[in-house]
Each structure stands twice: as C-alpha cells, then as structure tokens.
Amino acid sequence: MNSDDTANQQLDHILNILLEYGKGNFSVRTTIPDSDDTLNAVLVGLNMLGEELEYYRQEDRRKNQLLRDVFENTDEIIYALDIEGTDLSNARFLFSSNQVSRLLGYEEEDLKKGFGVWSKAIHPQDFNTYRNHIHEALKGKAVSCDYRMRKKNNGEYIWVSDRLWSQDAGNGRTHIYGAARDITQRKNQEEYTRRTLAEIKTIDSIYQAAVKGGDTLEILHLLSDGIKKLVDVTASRVFTYNPKTDTLEMKAQRLSAKHQEGLMMFLGKVSVSSIVPIVEPGSRFHNILEKRKMVFATDPKEIIELMKDHTKVPAFRAVAAPARKLLGIKTFSVLPIANKERVFGMLTCVANRELSLPEQGLVVRLVNHAAFTLARIRADEELREQKKFSESILNTLPVDIAVFDKDHRYRFVNPKAIQNQEIRDWIIGKDDFEYVAKRGHPKSLAQKRREHFVKAVHSGKPHGWIDEYQKEDGSKQYIMRELYPYFDENNELQSVFGHGVDITSLKNAELEKEQLLKELGQRVNELMQFNSVVSHHLRAPVATLMGLCNLIEMKPSEEDVHEIMEGVKVTSEALDHVLRDLNMVLATKSNINQRVDKIDLREIVRLVRNELELQISSANATVKLVDNPDLKPFYSISSYLQSIIYILVSNAIKYRRQDVDPVVKVVAHQKESEVEIEVIDNGLGIDLKRYGDEIFGFYKRFHNHVQGRGLGLYLAKAQVETLGGQIRVQSNLGTGSMFSIVLPNQAGEKV
Amino acid sequence: MTNKESGSGEIRVDDAPGGPIIMKDQIIRIKVDQKSEYTLDNARAVVSIVDRLREGLRLPLLVDFSDVHFLSRPVREYYSSEEVSQKVSSLAIISSSTIGKVIGNFFVGINRPLVPTRFMTNEEEAIAWLKEYL
Structure with a gap:
C-alpha cells in the first residue's frame, strides 16, 4: 500500500x-x-x-x-411554556409532567396541541388572575397564584396553587415554568372555615338582636342575610306568618337584577311581590308549615310545582316551567321558621345551582337557631308578662308577702311587707338575721321567725301565728302570719310562701267585743242586782201599804186609823225616797251627752269643799289638793268628776274615826294618756276581805253608826264608768282608804 | 510482582501491567507498553504499585505515552480522580509518538486531573518540572 x-x-x-x-x-x-x-x-x-x-x-x-423521575414523583404539576412576546394565546407547551394526567386527566399530547386546552381547563372566573400572573412572570418576577382547574373526565374543579417563573429564551421568546400544586383540600378547609365563621357571625348577630329585644322580623332579616352570605342565592324572600288569618305576609325580597328581569318577562305588569305562597289547608306550603319540614327542592318538577303554588291565576301557573328554565333555578328552598308550638315565618331561597349537603346542613342549622331564638324571645316575653302580672297582684295586695328559698333566704318581698325599695332589692338572697342586723331590730325577732319557718317546713303544712307589735304612738299592731311550704314532685322543698295580714282592727274589734261582753255581763249582773234591790226596797213599803190598807178594810177604831195613816205616811215617804234614788241612778246612767270640758281639778276641789263646808267644820276635817306640776291639761265631764269627788270626800268625813281629825287628800297623777286621781282618807277603813265584791253595790252599807242609804259609791262607780274610767279601792280597817280613779283624756270627744 | 533495586538506587517493577514502573530520585516513572491492553483494571493495578512505592509520600509521576495507541475514558477518568491525586503530587506525560501526543494532550485538556499535570515532549524537562513537586 x-x-x-x-x-x-x-x-x-x-x-x-x-x-x-x-x-x-x-x-x-x-x-x-x-x-x-x-x-x-x-x-x-x-x-x-x-x-x-x-x-x-x-x-x-x-x-x-x-x-423526569423527580417531576413524576412530585405532587406538583410541572410544566414549561414557550411564549413569544406577551401573547398568551400563542403559548405552547414545552413540557408537562405526568401529574397533569393524574390530577386533571389531560395528556401531554393534549397540551402540546395548543394552549387552548389548558386555558379552557382554568375556571372562567379565575382565568384573568392566571393571565395577569403569567404577565408578571414574563416581566421576570417569580409569582404565585391560586386558581381552579376542571378535570377532563368529570368536569369537577380542583384548586391549584401555581408558582410561576420565567427564563429568557432569546429571539423575543420566554420560557414560563410552572409548578402547580393541588390545594383543593386546603381551599375546602378555608371555605369551611369561612363558612363556619360566617355562620357563627350570623348566629351571633341573631343572638345579639334577641338580647337587645329584636322582634320576629328583625331576626328573620338577619337569618335571610346570613343565608345569602353563606350560600349563593339569586332570590330570597322573607315572610311572617299570621296565625289569625293563616296567611303568609311578605316582608322583604331580594332578587338579583337578572332574576327580577326574568320574572317581569313572565309576570308582566303584575307585581312580583303579589306572588306569595298560598297557605291553604292541603296546599304544599301549608303542609310544609304544618310539618315544619325544610325543603330543598332540586327536582325540576318539584320546583315548578312550588313556583305554581305562588298564584291561583292559571296564566301565571302555566309559565312556571319556562320561567324556571329561563331563571336557571336549580334549587328552590322553602324554610319554615317554627318550633313545635308556633310558626314565626318562612323564608324562600332560590339558587342557580344545586346546594350541596353541607350547604343544606348549614342552612338548616341557621334556621333552627333562628327558630329557637324566636321561641326563646317569645317565651321570655310571656314570662315577663306573667311575672309582671304576678308581681302586680303581689304588689297590689294589701298583704305582706314574702317568698323564701329552702334556706329561709328571701326570694321575693312585696312593697306592703317592705316599703323601702332599696331594702327590698337588698334583701333578696339574705335571711332575717341579716335583715334585723341591718334595720337594728332585736335578733330575737329573726330567731322567732326562724322557729316558725322550721315548724312550717317540718310539718309540711301551712303554719300560722300572730305577731304583736308596739307602735310608736303606743298603740298595738297585730299581724297574722302564715307560711306555706312548697315541695316539688320529688318531695324536695322548693320554697316557702309567706303572707302577713294586718288584723289590728279585727283584733281591736274582737277585744272591744270581749270588753263589751264583759261590760254587758257586768251590766246584767248590776241590773239583776239592781232589780233585786229595787224589788226588795219597793216591795217592802208596797207590802206595808197593802197591809195598812187591809187594816183599814177591817174598820179599825179612829185611834187605829190615825196610827194606820201615820204608817201610810212614813211608808209613802220611804217609797218616795226609793223612787227618787232610782230616778237619780237612771239619770246618771242615761245621761251620755254631757259636754266635755277642760278639767280644773283645783276648782272642783274648791266647789266640793264649799258644798261640804258644814260637815267639814263640824268634823274639824281637812280637805286638800296636792299640787302636781307634771299634770297635763285633760278633758272630761266636769260635773261628773265633781260629783265623784264629792261622794268620796263626803264618805271620808262621814266615816271618820272619832279619835283623829279627818284629813282628806286629793292627788292627781299623769299616767301616759290617762289621769289617775286618788282620794285618800284617814277614816275607819272598810273590811275589803268581807265586802270586797259589794263595795260599789247598790244600797250597800258597811257602817251603821251613821245615817246613809248605801247609794254614794254605787253612783260614783257608775259616773266613773260613764267617763270611760275605772275606780279601785285600797283600804285598811282603822287606818283609812284610798280610792283611785283612772280617767281617759277625752280631748275633743263626747261621752 | 518483583521489585528490583539497582545499584543506582532506583526501584524497578518490571511485571507491572501495561509496562515497567521505575522509581528513581523520588520520581515514579511508568512506561506504558504499546502491546498491552491498558484497561481500568491495569490502571488500578499500576496505581496500587505506585501506592506501595511511594511509602506514604505524595510523589511526582512521569508517564510515557509513546507506545499508547488508545486510552479509554474510564482509564482517563481514573487517572484524573481524587483517588490518584491523593497518591501523587504531580503528573507529567511525555510521548515521542504523534498518537501519544494526541492522547496526552486530550487527557490533559479534557480530563483535567486534580494534581498539576503537563504534557511535555522532553523527558529531562519533564523530570525537572516534576522535581518542583517533591
């Protein structure tokens, strides 16, 4: 290669x-x-x-x-939006976590189709909030907002709290990142708290109104307001119930503008307020009121029937169905405000959605609270009326009335028993020991009352007694008291009812009656005695005269006739004396209209001395008045008093001792409202052990060595009694006597 | 493993994986054998030997990449790790080959070891620089 x-x-x-x-x-x-x-x-x-x-x-x-694992395993919906400029409508999803699917039912693919899916899922009422926060985030701020999102599968909304922040993506684009957390539970809790607070506020406002004496209508208005705040209602109406006419009277209505507009479309010129539920026996509303059953109608047919029952006019009844549809009524609530005994009124509420069970429960609670409060108000009013009525009776009765608890503490006292209102208020809850300490009364009074209380409680029966009081003017007052223990069905002592009646006049009348009976007895005795004496003293001369007449019929000698005639003369004179004495006594007893004078005792004694001048000088007697500077002026019948003193002084001289010169003293004493006059002598004295009961008797004589008829002391006593007084005597044989005359001051009176 | 101590005082480990390891003048020198598969296990074995040789001291390390044809990422990552940096005070990489130069520079530029590291072509200069960290 x-x-x-x-x-x-x-x-x-x-x-x-x-x-x-x-x-x-x-x-x-x-x-x-x-x-x-x-x-x-x-x-x-x-x-x-x-x-x-x-x-x-x-x-x-x-x-x-x-x-992704982090995103998928977090509770938050994580998403990223790509936005060009600030136009949210062109936003597109870069990323969305699986929670979008799990919580809302939307798939990432749904969202990637466009922002419309997301924006439509946001609650219409919250979308502006969301958009505003997005705009804030676009400015580079990290923001957070709460809004509702609809679930794809069932249309229900959940609350989310969305944290939003952004990052510049260049070329005029921005990436918005969101982390939305499901806060439905928290929001529900907040809503629950809000409603609870609003409920408490409504309950409190109703209570406050009741405390301040609010009437039925005010309570119903507060209830209506409370329901409106807690539950979305588009229309509500307040009715009061008139039991006399068995009708509902509409007092207020609150309609949303849309609701009113809709109603007017169907009702035309007919006033909305004239459409009132018909409460005739057999009608739906009558049944609802009778059964006190709250109705939350959600069935359209039921709602339509309830709407129809607001009028009898067929034309209006016919439009109920379309009206319901147009007005969008989803719930028709009929809320009778009543307790077992009476109906106070009714509320109707209309909502454009079905009220949830918790919301219905809330309404039921508020209505029950209002009904309970109204019942309490009415019961309190009746109780106050009853109390006022009872107290008016107790306060008006001219009788002392007191009610005690089981411990003998005052629960009630009427003004007759204690006039001073301050004391009357003070005494409640206190007992008689505290009362007597406060008023300075003797403790014995409280002890005595406690003893009576214990007796009444132990006996379990009414217990009575009479209290006797000394009044400031010296007169006596008598109060008849009775205690009535009251036991409950368990035989527990609840209270003790006491009353006291002033029986002074009755008691005085009784005493007077007793006195009169006593006096009557005395008079009868006197009369019998008088009758006996009179018949004796009359019979004797009459018998003598009859015997002398018999002798004349026997044709006696002239000498005998002369003797007989002398006997007739003497006997006739004796008969005349008796008749004169009788006349004098009768005059004394019947002369009751003598004039009352201011008594001058010194003058009376002087006149007596003048009349008895001869006897005084012949007996070498001394008659004197012992001056008493404490003696107050007093009034009586002067002539009677002079006669009485004349008789007593005359007797003192007549029945004097031979070995001493007679001394007669007249002494007067002031005894409260009475005057006591004593006539004291140093004469023979009277054997009171022997003659005590007869000393003031008619024709009674105790010494025979001087002439007399035994009439003086009888007359003196009669005259003293005529003056309303009493006469007593103390005497010792051989020492002297003292006659005491007690006379009432008769100022301004006639005897 | 055989340690040989020569008369000049250097210690040689000839059968170390990847090539012989020599410690001379307190500098540890590794000549990576081009024929060896220099795996992560090799690297760990080499560092283990270095650990023994250093006798607790942090010593400079001279690595010759002249015969390295490829150095995998795990090996590079290991040599630049904290584990190695606790055992050596500095690191000089030398290479006479073009590939070794690419690998050496890549290692220094991309993997960025935690101890002072240089790629150099001249061994004497490298030793002189390393001695600064004795």
Missing part, C-alpha cells in the same frame, strides 16, 4: 466516523493498525472525542431521566 492509498484509507475512516457522529452514533471506533502518522493520531483523537460525546449524551439522558 503506497502512501496515497494509506492517506485515502485514513480519510475514509475519518469520514466514516464523522458520518456516524452526525447520526448520533458516537460509539464508533476505528484506527489503522501499526500506523503512527498524523491522520491515525487524528483518528485516535476522534475516537476519544466520540467516547466523550457518548459519555455526555448518556450522562444527559441519565440526568433527564432523573429530572
């Missing part, structure tokens, strides 16, 4: 290697054995270069595979 042949052969080798390299076959090796010329060296160089290229190609493939 000559050198030219060798060179040609070597060139062929070189060409062959280059051709193979051009085809991408870098593994070709060739050399010319036993040759050490330059071309052979080039061949060796090419061989090594091919080996390097093959190595790097393998390395590149390995790295590519590695990257």
Whole structure:
C-alpha cells in the first residue's frame, strides 16, 4: 500500500466516523493498525472525542431521566411554556409532567396541541388572575397564584396553587415554568372555615338582636342575610306568618337584577311581590308549615310545582316551567321558621345551582337557631308578662308577702311587707338575721321567725301565728302570719310562701267585743242586782201599804186609823225616797251627752269643799289638793268628776274615826294618756276581805253608826264608768282608804 | 510482582501491567507498553504499585505515552480522580509518538486531573518540572 492509498484509507475512516457522529452514533471506533502518522493520531483523537460525546449524551439522558423521575414523583404539576412576546394565546407547551394526567386527566399530547386546552381547563372566573400572573412572570418576577382547574373526565374543579417563573429564551421568546400544586383540600378547609365563621357571625348577630329585644322580623332579616352570605342565592324572600288569618305576609325580597328581569318577562305588569305562597289547608306550603319540614327542592318538577303554588291565576301557573328554565333555578328552598308550638315565618331561597349537603346542613342549622331564638324571645316575653302580672297582684295586695328559698333566704318581698325599695332589692338572697342586723331590730325577732319557718317546713303544712307589735304612738299592731311550704314532685322543698295580714282592727274589734261582753255581763249582773234591790226596797213599803190598807178594810177604831195613816205616811215617804234614788241612778246612767270640758281639778276641789263646808267644820276635817306640776291639761265631764269627788270626800268625813281629825287628800297623777286621781282618807277603813265584791253595790252599807242609804259609791262607780274610767279601792280597817280613779283624756270627744 | 533495586538506587517493577514502573530520585516513572491492553483494571493495578512505592509520600509521576495507541475514558477518568491525586503530587506525560501526543494532550485538556499535570515532549524537562513537586 503506497502512501496515497494509506492517506485515502485514513480519510475514509475519518469520514466514516464523522458520518456516524452526525447520526448520533458516537460509539464508533476505528484506527489503522501499526500506523503512527498524523491522520491515525487524528483518528485516535476522534475516537476519544466520540467516547466523550457518548459519555455526555448518556450522562444527559441519565440526568433527564432523573429530572423526569423527580417531576413524576412530585405532587406538583410541572410544566414549561414557550411564549413569544406577551401573547398568551400563542403559548405552547414545552413540557408537562405526568401529574397533569393524574390530577386533571389531560395528556401531554393534549397540551402540546395548543394552549387552548389548558386555558379552557382554568375556571372562567379565575382565568384573568392566571393571565395577569403569567404577565408578571414574563416581566421576570417569580409569582404565585391560586386558581381552579376542571378535570377532563368529570368536569369537577380542583384548586391549584401555581408558582410561576420565567427564563429568557432569546429571539423575543420566554420560557414560563410552572409548578402547580393541588390545594383543593386546603381551599375546602378555608371555605369551611369561612363558612363556619360566617355562620357563627350570623348566629351571633341573631343572638345579639334577641338580647337587645329584636322582634320576629328583625331576626328573620338577619337569618335571610346570613343565608345569602353563606350560600349563593339569586332570590330570597322573607315572610311572617299570621296565625289569625293563616296567611303568609311578605316582608322583604331580594332578587338579583337578572332574576327580577326574568320574572317581569313572565309576570308582566303584575307585581312580583303579589306572588306569595298560598297557605291553604292541603296546599304544599301549608303542609310544609304544618310539618315544619325544610325543603330543598332540586327536582325540576318539584320546583315548578312550588313556583305554581305562588298564584291561583292559571296564566301565571302555566309559565312556571319556562320561567324556571329561563331563571336557571336549580334549587328552590322553602324554610319554615317554627318550633313545635308556633310558626314565626318562612323564608324562600332560590339558587342557580344545586346546594350541596353541607350547604343544606348549614342552612338548616341557621334556621333552627333562628327558630329557637324566636321561641326563646317569645317565651321570655310571656314570662315577663306573667311575672309582671304576678308581681302586680303581689304588689297590689294589701298583704305582706314574702317568698323564701329552702334556706329561709328571701326570694321575693312585696312593697306592703317592705316599703323601702332599696331594702327590698337588698334583701333578696339574705335571711332575717341579716335583715334585723341591718334595720337594728332585736335578733330575737329573726330567731322567732326562724322557729316558725322550721315548724312550717317540718310539718309540711301551712303554719300560722300572730305577731304583736308596739307602735310608736303606743298603740298595738297585730299581724297574722302564715307560711306555706312548697315541695316539688320529688318531695324536695322548693320554697316557702309567706303572707302577713294586718288584723289590728279585727283584733281591736274582737277585744272591744270581749270588753263589751264583759261590760254587758257586768251590766246584767248590776241590773239583776239592781232589780233585786229595787224589788226588795219597793216591795217592802208596797207590802206595808197593802197591809195598812187591809187594816183599814177591817174598820179599825179612829185611834187605829190615825196610827194606820201615820204608817201610810212614813211608808209613802220611804217609797218616795226609793223612787227618787232610782230616778237619780237612771239619770246618771242615761245621761251620755254631757259636754266635755277642760278639767280644773283645783276648782272642783274648791266647789266640793264649799258644798261640804258644814260637815267639814263640824268634823274639824281637812280637805286638800296636792299640787302636781307634771299634770297635763285633760278633758272630761266636769260635773261628773265633781260629783265623784264629792261622794268620796263626803264618805271620808262621814266615816271618820272619832279619835283623829279627818284629813282628806286629793292627788292627781299623769299616767301616759290617762289621769289617775286618788282620794285618800284617814277614816275607819272598810273590811275589803268581807265586802270586797259589794263595795260599789247598790244600797250597800258597811257602817251603821251613821245615817246613809248605801247609794254614794254605787253612783260614783257608775259616773266613773260613764267617763270611760275605772275606780279601785285600797283600804285598811282603822287606818283609812284610798280610792283611785283612772280617767281617759277625752280631748275633743263626747261621752 | 518483583521489585528490583539497582545499584543506582532506583526501584524497578518490571511485571507491572501495561509496562515497567521505575522509581528513581523520588520520581515514579511508568512506561506504558504499546502491546498491552491498558484497561481500568491495569490502571488500578499500576496505581496500587505506585501506592506501595511511594511509602506514604505524595510523589511526582512521569508517564510515557509513546507506545499508547488508545486510552479509554474510564482509564482517563481514573487517572484524573481524587483517588490518584491523593497518591501523587504531580503528573507529567511525555510521548515521542504523534498518537501519544494526541492522547496526552486530550487527557490533559479534557480530563483535567486534580494534581498539576503537563504534557511535555522532553523527558529531562519533564523530570525537572516534576522535581518542583517533591
């Protein structure tokens, strides 16, 4: 082989290697054995270069595979777009990872057909957001945006969070890289949180309105607003229910412009507000209200029937089906707001999509909450009314009323029992021991009340007693109290109801009655005594006169007649005395309209002394008034008092001791509202042990050594009693007597 | 493997794969035999011998590629690896043949060993340069 042949052969080798390299076959090796010329060296160089290229190609493939493995095994959709300028419509996919297929159902081949597939998969409401972020990325910024993408197989949307960045690809082209992660779960959680917060806000607003005394309509409006915020509704209406007329009254409606426009197309000039659900027995809405069952109608036929039941006009009923279609109604919700006892109102909501079960659950919760709140409001109102009514009774009754808990602490006190409202408010939750401490009353009062409380509780029966109080003016007050223990069905003491009635007037009347009966008894006794005495003292002279008459009939001698006539005279005089005494007594007892005067005791004693001047001087007696500067002016019947003192002073002189000069003292004492006048003598005294019961008797005499008829003390007592007073006597034989007369001050009165 | 120590103080390993290995003046010299298949195993065996000869020191290495017709990528990669760089302080490749020059330059330019490496044509100059790394 000559050198030219060798060179040609070597060139062929070189060409062959280059051709193979051009085809991408870098593994070709060739050399010319036993040759050490330059071309052979080039061949060796090419061989090594091919080996390097093959190595790097393998390395590149390995790295590519590695990257693909990474992309395919990540949760993110990795994609690369090639964009010319900023026109997104001409964008084309350079690469998309398998997640596009797994998550969305699109194959890489689908995407490589054009950007339209991708852009149409993005939710229409989110596409502008996506495009804006792409433009930001084109400016070289790394951005991130959330948007929804529709799945190819079922049309459902998933949320993705897409990180976008770019790289200049030269020639006015840019590569946009995206890494989109499925965040549907997070978004759902966020949506759930948002709805929960909105739900809580609505529930709270309803509660706040209720606390501030909001009425039914306000609560229904808040409920309607809350549902609107939580669920997309295109129309909602609020009705209140009138139980008297069994009708729904529309109070508000909220329609989207499109919805209203659509309705007007079908209803023409008829007001939309006049189309109100018909609540007649047997109708759908009547049944819904009666059963308190919320309806979420999604079946077109059911929706149409509900729409029809808003009117009886056949023409309007006929357009329900096309109206539903035009308005795109997918859900018709009928929400009765009611509890078991009553219906408060109704809401209707229309949506252009089917509400999911969680959304329906949300609406049900809100409606139930509103119904519960309204029921509570109504119950509270009724309770307040009931309480007001009960308290008006308890507060108006002229009776002390108190209610205690099982520990004898006050739960209620009416104004009659405690007038001071501050104390009345303070006492709630406190017991009588705290009460008496606050008011400065004796602790014994609380102890006594506690004893009565314990008695009532232990007996389990009503327990009563009468409290007696001393009033500031000295008079007495009587309160009849009773405690009624109240036990529940488990025989647990719940409370004790107590009342107190002022029976002072009743008690006084009773005491007065007792006094009157006592006095009546005395009067009867007196009368019987009087009758006995009178009949005795009248019978004696009458019998004498009858005997004398009998003697005259027997034709006595003139001397006897003279004697008989003398007897008639004496007997007649005796009869006259008796009759005069009787007249005097009757005059005293019946004379009840005497004038009441201011009593001047000094003047009375002076007049008595004048009348008895002869007896005083003959007996060498002393009659004196003991001055008392504490004596207040008092009023009584002056003539009676003078007569009483006359009788007592006269008796004191008449029944004096022979060995001492008689001394009679008249002493007056002030005794609260009464006056006590004492007439004290140093006379013979009276044997009270012997005559005690008879001393003021009619015609009763205890000393016979002086003349008398036994009438003075009887008259004195009668006159004292006529003045409303009492007379008592203390006496010791041989020492003297003291007569005490207690008289009431009769200022401004007539006896 | 046989070590021979000559009177001049050099150590020779004649039966090393690929060609004899000589250590003289603290410089290890390898003359790759053109007839041998210089595989990666050969290269590892050679480096193993070098490892024994150096007695813990990092010594310069002179390789003569004059008789090499091809040096595969794994071998080149091995000689430029960290493993080898821990055993040698510098590397000088010399060749009197055109092919050896191509291979030597390719190795230095493409594989870029981690220790100072030069392709030289003159052995004395190469030894002088290597001595700088003793």
